[in-house]
Amino acid sequence: MCLAVPHRIEEILDSKRAIAAAGPLRVEVRTDLIDDLNVGDIVLVHAGFAIEKCEEEDGQELEELWEEVLRLAGKRDA
Amino acid sequence: MCLAVPHRIEEILDSKRAIAAAGPLRVEVRTDLIDDLNVGDIVLVHAGFAIEKCEEEDGQELEELWEEVLRLAGKRDA
Amino acid sequence: MFVELKHGSGGRPTQQLIGEILSIYGDNSIKDLEDCALIEGGLGVTIDGFTVSPRFFPGGDIGKLAVCGSTNDLAVRGVKPMYLAMSILIEEGLPKEELIKVVKSAYGVSKELDVKLVAGDTKVLPRGQADGMYITCCALGKAVTGRPWGINNLSSGDILVITGPIGKHGALISALHYGLDVDQLASDCAPLWPLMQPLTEVAGVKCARDCTRGGLGTVLCEWAEGAGIGIEIEEDLIPLDPEVASVADVLGFDVLHLACEGTAVIAVAPDCAEYVLSSLRVLAPNCTAIGKVTEDHPGIVGLKTEIGGIRVVDMLAGEMVPRIC
Amino acid sequence: MFVELKHGSGGRPTQQLIGEILSIYGDNSIKDLEDCALIEGGLGVTIDGFTVSPRFFPGGDIGKLAVCGSTNDLAVRGVKPMYLAMSILIEEGLPKEELIKVVKSAYGVSKELDVKLVAGDTKVLPRGQADGMYITCCALGKAVTGRPWGINNLSSGDILVITGPIGKHGALISALHYGLDVDQLASDCAPLWPLMQPLTEVAGVKCARDCTRGGLGTVLCEWAEGAGIGIEIEEDLIPLDPEVASVADVLGFDVLHLACEGTAVIAVAPDCAEYVLSSLRVLAPNCTAIGKVTEDHPGIVGLKTEIGGIRVVDMLAGEMVPRIC
Amino acid sequence: MRAREMLKDKIKLLCDALNNLADEPLTFMEVCGTHTVAIYRSGLRSLLPKNVSLVSGPGCPVCVTDQGEVDAAIQLANKGDLIFATYGDMLRVPGTKGSLQDLRARGADVRVVKSCDEALNLALKNPTKEVAFLGVGFETTAPSTAAVILEAAEREIENFSVLCFHKLVPPALRLLAGSKELKVDGFILPGHVSVVLGVAPYMFLPRDFKVACAIAGFEALDIMEGIVELARQVRYKDFKVSLLYARAVKPEGNPLAQKLVRRVFDEADARWRGLGEIKKSGLRLKAEFSRFDAAAKFDLRIEEVPLPSGCKCGDVLMGKITPQQCPLFAKRCNPDDPVGPCMVSSEGSCAACYKYSHKVM
């Protein structure tokens, strides 16, 4: 549906534009949809627009799922 | 200066245009510069325009010249 | 029906178009699905048109590409490149220095390979009837292998070796075309004969192919379909530069369909795979075995993925355009 | 400096451009000024790009032209055409039927000559980067003459024979290009090998050339300059169709610069001129002797005109454009 | 190397868990086409237990763009002296008479852009020409179209317009979930749409229809996690919208993007290819921006057009049949010469299926 690739913000050009890098590849992206953007932020880029910042954490529901998975594997208690 | 090639009028298209043939070659020419044009007329065509009708006769001065030439060749009396 | 860009992408529509042309020629043509024909006297012949845009790119230019591309088609059949015939179509208005620069690049590779230019032609096209310049190169040479390399030699158990990371040329050209900025990316454009020559003495080498238009994926599909064999390769084993992976990610391309211009896949009998790899490694340190020929699923290329799943690899189906989804 | 249309006209600017390219290749090229190179094993090689517009014309099409044009370059060196390598550049949007029609024409000539298509390539270019389609043909064959035909054989006294009326292809294409209507005009596009083959057994045949881009005048200048001999031809003897004369008149062209695509000039020793003419006459009833090679004025082609005057013939100097004066 | 081993270990654990959890036949639908492609490309299906199957939903903008909409796009692109800008995805979609790609081959000025922003730049660079952009896509793409239209309005750019066929996912999911013919036990919800929407718009699914739901990312691992979570919800009857893609999706979505969309568009009824008209499932430019509406500007009529005869795209999109069950699949309909839109986009269900599995290994 919507191919989006994480990019790292390298340089903020103006309130609507930044240079972002997907690995070794640098592109100009629109940043209209993101508040409070900083160099170093990881953003998802879709159709030339950063649509969201990415976090490090997996979130609670994924953690719970993995607890269940490990439990089923006999590596965690029920 | 002004490359002009004799063409034969093949077909009159309108008051300003005719189809003319240079040997086996047919072209459309403008005829604005010629009065009283008829199919079969031989015209000189320069830059897409018929500029004059051609006559069969060589004219008096050319005939006189040839008399002189033949006279000099000893083929005519002085 | 019109000819469309997809017919030039190197994938299945291209194969179909070429098939139609060959069917007109019937028996008056060679239809063995190889990139280079072998005619009497062990002479190898190949021809290719080069229209790359931009004409100058990191790693090469259209002149270097033309000589590499045409002689590589000889090299992968075990044919030593010896002669070139080159035809150049030039758009009116091309700066003369560009032409000279391109010819000098072509000369550079020719000299390196000791290939002689024996016939040439130039035509000039009115402005707007070409994009700068196109080159067609016909390369000729002598087969030096015992038995000619070709897909008919492929058999179950053969090991597939790739000489280096895939997709560099295709990724670079796509990046340039679509305005992506990748400093570190350069085309792999290079002559393959120096790599292939030592292999011509190895009896176990079966077949090789430079992975140009359509990429590694398309070449392997041609092999599988043409020879009626199955192929299995492993994603984890295929060398891939991160730049190429990024370009493919961002534009939505499959790296298996990105063109190489100096990288070949080689099928070798299992007992000499190690020898071939060590021989290649001198000039191609990143060469590696990526899979094998199987009896199973004839006509089909299977890829063992990163997560251990299996999927089918197909030829490129149309024009490669960047996608949002 | 830019490449201009004049560099493609076949005359002196074309020679100069090709000279510059060859000088880059230096010793890595053959520079013998022939249309077809002879390499080891008596193999003849030639390549030519074909970009004719319109693609279909009375007397032929780009496919027929490509096979005739390339194999003719072999034929005029006494090389029997045997193999073809063909590369087609196609503009996106070309109707497929046009492509098929063109390939069928190419096949027609190939079959007539018993020439085999051994290598092929197609590329598709984005709309606006080509004018429909271009073909590059590389033709290969075996030299069957005792000594190779070529300009080095030319010597004083040789008789120059033309195989038919000159300038038909050039006049036709110019007429079509500039919107002149000439019903009876057709290109002379035809394979020359059937004419040349019987001559390969005649020891006195020295040299031949198909009078393509630049026309008979340019070919003879190349001979005179290349071999350091003089040439004399007679206007009255040169066969010329009235259609061609008319097109040249109206556009201000010199018929000696109009291209032929199935008409050759042949230099033969005087003692076998009659034999050659009678042999040619079977297939080329309008062949005729038009002049001779002389010791006088080396490097220069002289034309004895209709009125008995003498003038110098030069290569075509630029692009041929219609003139008003 | 270490990372690869860890990945394989994790996949193994998930497979084991799935085997354990899935004690009855289960059918899950991945709504999003990008999931579809990732599933095929990773060979993930080959790792699933026999009783777990995946069907592909209507999550590809190409596939759901109605044929009448494609025809309107082609009609517009075919006007002389106009630059028609489109995402590459739409190039090959067949309308009633050919595709944008065919038009381009015959001389129309059709340009592939990677973003709506590039289309606006084309308008700036070609001030004497009209530039029309084909606005397709879901909640993910709509905000970028909105941002560009706002910029065009601010800068008073007059030669730019958008042919706006954006669609909204939740109304289509409601239609699917409510269908009697559809038998799915859970949805893998679209990750990037959720980035914009957040979690709330899907809550009706577990609540009203008792189906399992997981918002998942696009790596094979993410998807596998999603599948295991769906199996877990079914097993424990713990139906909810589980957010497994918290790396990118915030529960509230992206409010800024939502605001931009509301600023520029109104919700409107829309026709989905194969599904028919769905209430309030599309976006229409507000009156205030109607000068950027290409359909109004060029007086285009968007007609209702039947699907090509024999094409079962509607059923495929609904998950009612697999692509292989369409009688045209891999015969008259293939990626080189697609009949229906599902065969066009490489993430269309039929194309993905063709590419990765029509040959049985």
Next chain:
Amino acid sequence: MRAREMLKDKIKLLCDALNNLADEPLTFMEVCGTHTVAIYRSGLRSLLPKNVSLVSGPGCPVCVTDQGEVDAAIQLANKGDLIFATYGDMLRVPGTKGSLQDLRARGADVRVVKSCDEALNLALKNPTKEVAFLGVGFETTAPSTAAVILEAAEREIENFSVLCFHKLVPPALRLLAGSKELKVDGFILPGHVSVVLGVAPYMFLPRDFKVACAIAGFEALDIMEGIVELARQVRYKDFKVSLLYARAVKPEGNPLAQKLVRRVFDEADARWRGLGEIKKSGLRLKAEFSRFDAAAKFDLRIEEVPLPSGCKCGDVLMGKITPQQCPLFAKRCNPDDPVGPCMVSSEGSCAACYKYSHKVM
């Protein structure tokens, strides 16, 4: 065959007569470039007695178009979004910075037309573009330009204009005949110019300057006749304008063509390349047609530009020197890379001379 024999017989008779008549060194000037080409192409010079020589006059529109005029043409052709139509002859004429051909190679829309009528058709076919026609040539071509401008006016065509550099032959002949440096015994007058002008405009030549004059056609035979007639006039001191081309030229010329020219143009001073300004030797559009004047419409300035350094075109045009006497001839200046305009047109004196005789046979 019979015709060829007769032709050769006639030429022989004319040569004999010339030998007989020319009892002193004679120099004749062919004014017209088409004569120049015909003379070279027929090898006629090789048949003349040693004491009869021919020099080429200023009769090629290309050669006499002033460099400032060429620069203006190039300036105009270089404007974007304009179609510049020209006779093929002008394509290679070098201006101060390159030629129209160079411009075209770099992307300007320069079209070769065979007539002014074709240029007008271009304007009709490209209504959104300006079409400018480069109007060069003498009395022969001016009537066609006039006719087309009248048509454009009647049909109210607004995107068509003419950059008008037409020149008139008699004023230039007066300048030549009056020059002290010029030593010619007779003029072969231009046949096709005479078709339009008739005989009267040349009468001043025998009357005021005691030079022989013959109006001749363009076949080698015609020219030979002209030369013999000139020799005859000198021998018998019978100076007049002898009309040997009565097949095409009427004594009164073509009154209709003359009328058209008067209707559309006024006489004006004009600059001739190498000769400088000559009073009333050019044609300017009447005020009534000024909307078709490209120079006015596009505000072009026609500057006075010196000839390229070393170029002796002026002296060649005046017949003061032969092309071979120019130090650049066949060295820096040749048809592939012309320095002066006389080397450009194939009927330019230098080009004709280069082509047919720079190699000494």
